[in-house]
Amino acid sequence: MESPVFSWNPLYDFQLMWSYPFMVNAFRAGAIVAVVAGAVGWFMVLRRQTFAGHTLSVVAFPGAALATLAGFSLSLGYFGFCVAAALVLALMRRGREPGGSEESAATGVVQAFLLACGYLFMALYKGLLEGPQALLFGSFLGITTGQVATLAVAGLAVLLALAVLGRPLLFASVDPQVAAARGVPVRGLSVAFLVLLGVATAEAAQITGALLVFALMVLPAATAQVLTARPGLSLLLTVVLGFGVTWAGLVAAFYWPYPLGFFVTSFAFGLFLLAHGARFAACALERRRDASGTAALAGGAA
Amino acid sequence: MNPVVAAEPQHNADQHNTKQQNPVPTAASAAGGPSEAGGQAAPVLCLCGAAVRVGGRTLWSGVDLEVQAGEFVAVLGPNGVGKSTLVKVLLGIMPAAEGEIRVLGRRPGEAGSRVGYLPQRRSFDPDLRIRGVDVVRMGLDGDRWGVPLPWSRNRREQQRRVDEVIELVGASGYAHRPIGQCSGGEQQRLLIAQALVRRPEVLLLDEPLDSLDLPNQSAVAALIGRICHQENVAVVMVAHDVNPILHHLDRVVYIAEGGAVCGPPSEVINSETLTRLYRTPVEVLSTQDGRLVVVGQPEAPAVHADRHDDGHGHGHGHGDRRGQSDRRGHGDRRAG
Numbered sequence A: 001m002e003s004p005v006f007s008w009n010p011l012y013d014f015q016l017m018w019s020y021p022f023m024v025n026a027f028r029a030g031a032i033v034a035v036v037a038g039a040v041g042w043f044m045v046l047r048r049q050t051f052a053g054h055t056l057s058v059v060a061f062p063g064a065a066l067a068t069l070a071g072f073s074l075s076l077g078y079f080g081f082c083v084a085a086a087l088v089l090a091l092m093r094r095g096r097e098p099g100g101s102e103e104s105a106a107t108g109v110v111q112a113f114l115l116a117c118g119y120l121f122m123a124l125y126k127g128l129l130e131g132p133q134a135l136l137f138g139s140f141l142g143i144t145t146g147q148v149a150t151l152a153v154a155g156l157a158v159l160l161a162l163a164v165l166g167r168p169l170l171f172a173s174v175d176p177q178v179a180a181a182r183g184v185p186v187r188g189l190s191v192a193f194l195v196l197l198g199v200a201t202a203e204a205a206q207i208t209g210a211l212l213v214f215a216l217m218v219l220p221a222a223t224a225q226v227l228t229a230r231p232g233l234s235l236l237l238t239v240v241l242g243f244g245v246t247w248a249g250l251v252a253a254f255y256w257p258y259p260l261g262f263f264v265t266s267f268a269f270g271l272f273l274l275a276h277g278a279r280f281a282a283c284a285l286e287r288r289r290d291a292s293g294t295a296a297l298a299g300g301a302a
Numbered sequence B: 001m002n003p004v005v006a007a008e009p010q011h012n013a014d015q016h017n018t019k020q021q022n023p024v025p026t027a028a029s030a031a032g033g034p035s036e037a038g039g040q041a042a043p044v045l046c047l048c049g050a051a052v053r054v055g056g057r058t059l060w061s062g063v064d065l066e067v068q069a070g071e072f073v074a075v076l077g078p079n080g081v082g083k084s085t086l087v088k089v090l091l092g093i094m095p096a097a098e099g100e101i102r103v104l105g106r107r108p109g110e111a112g113s114r115v116g117y118l119p120q121r122r123s124f125d126p127d128l129r130i131r132g133v134d135v136v137r138m139g140l141d142g143d144r145w146g147v148p149l150p151w152s153r154n155r156r157e158q159q160r161r162v163d164e165v166i167e168l169v170g171a172s173g174y175a176h177r178p179i180g181q182c183s184g185g186e187q188q189r190l191l192i193a194q195a196l197v198r199r200p201e202v203l204l205l206d207e208p209l210d211s212l213d214l215p216n217q218s219a220v221a222a223l224i225g226r227i228c229h230q231e232n233v234a235v236v237m238v239a240h241d242v243n244p245i246l247h248h249l250d251r252v253v254y255i256a257e258g259g260a261v262c263g264p265p266s267e268v269i270n271s272e273t274l275t276r277l278y279r280t281p282v283e284v285l286s287t288q289d290g291r292l293v294v295v296g297q298p299e300a301p302a303v304h305a306d307r308h309d310d311g312h313g314h315g316h317g318h319g320d321r322r323g324q325s326d327r328r329g330h331g332d333r334r335a336g
């Protein structure tokens, strides 16, 4: 495709992009994936399960590679492998203290093995044009309407499950002992969350590729948690940031000849740095105000 | 308690070899069965011949205890003896190996939000970005499924209750900061607020005075005593030092390896009872201002080493306290 020129007229630009069906599908899929990955990622960051999340996202690669090799549907490869890996992780965690935030070496072992399997499947299947690159680093070309529908259904299921489980899950993540004493099924929630994490990574991996899932899973959530400590607001902000970053990345990748994963990740990373800067500035300001406030108080008392 | 060891510990265990012979000066324990009989003063908590086993080892057995509404009971004893385990058994997190246990007339774990719980020494990750109010609020509705409606009247009422209880423990100043950034004592107060927020009928507090300074210890002890006696809440508090709560206490449970004694503080915390319980000379001194100092109790560091050599294996994960006593232990040893 000859690169179109960015006109700085958003209306015109969007009209142009919307005239390509593959872009419409990319925007739709991006929106779904951003919202789902953001919401699940927020809990993942809070529960410090990023390593588990990373393992699941790496598993997406052999899943997709095997689907290509064996000739079954890519979606099945992604979802099947990620959910199965989530269940294996849950099984490996069994018998630990509730909370489950600790990561084990076994997780890393599984991750390395599956990554190697993926590489083997790629090597066995020589016909794929792009090689492992698209599976690892993502591509927004050629997302079919059927794929978008699958993403939407799975995403909706994840969001519904999160809506139902959200509050006890938050309780069990922050304060597992008291939650368990209150009758919250901490272990069950931990397993359920891993499965949700598996589905969400399988979704995100189809857009960002297996290795850059974290751009959508971790960065928006980490950014939002830097900006606010209110759970509701922070969750909302995560979703909005993820959505914004994804669409901005798609626009950039449409107009400039660089990969989508690079744009999405750098935008998200830029926001993360900005948020840290903003918080630092706010803290400094508050400290100065506090200092002058106490000085005024002391002066008043004197 | 004061770690100074005056007496040489002597292990003449033959003197009192059966735990069941431990005196149990409990007035209430005359009632035989659990509370099914009804009666107007059915006990809120009831243990009858309870025993608990952890990893094949019996921590304590033959424990009888009944706690009425509005009673303040302290659970005392050396490290690793099973105080926290007692609380967990009452919560239904751990099963009892023997005996009958009733909490509010039901089996442990079935009373739900009518029981408030403060686990031992929790500290939050320094960069956990959740505010203190949110943690308190989880105590109120954190176990509900589904999404709360942001505009319901119920919600405003809940917000009021959260603010009220935070005010009650005096944590308003820092409740809106991320909890990871609060000091240990501030976190502890917020967690006490979390335990109180649903107006429980039973409060199970595992070392709530831990990591509070002395003035705050007595303030929080007074607060818990007030809630206990005014609002008729049964309080079971695991404590390491009985002195800050001594004035508020109705009863004491002293746990030793094997069994336990319970009764009014004056009947339990004295030289005779503790000597019999620990089968080693223990002396209780009373200072002029009414503080109690237990001397020679096997909790003290010099004896701590003995206990490990005995093969009782009290390896447990309360690193901070261990570190402290070890440090003190070194001082003692060098002095001795």
Ligand SMILES: Nc1ncnc2c1ncn2[C@@H]1O[C@H](COP(=O)(O)OP(=O)(O)OP(=O)(O)O)[C@@H](O)[C@H]1O
Pocket: B054, B055, B059, B077, B078, B079, B080, B081, B082, B083, B084, B085, B086, B120, B313, B314, B315, B316, B317, B318
């Ligand atoms: N899950 C477990 N598995 C094996 N042993 C356990 C477990 N939980 C507790 N224990 C053991 O049970 C004993 C009692 O533990 P518990 O936490 O009840 O002690 P404690 O009286 O509360 O001590 P402390 O004063 O240090 O808090 C300890 O020796 C501990 O090692």
Ligand SMILES: [Mg+2]
Pocket: B083, B084, B085, B120, B206, B238
């Ligand atoms: Mg304990």
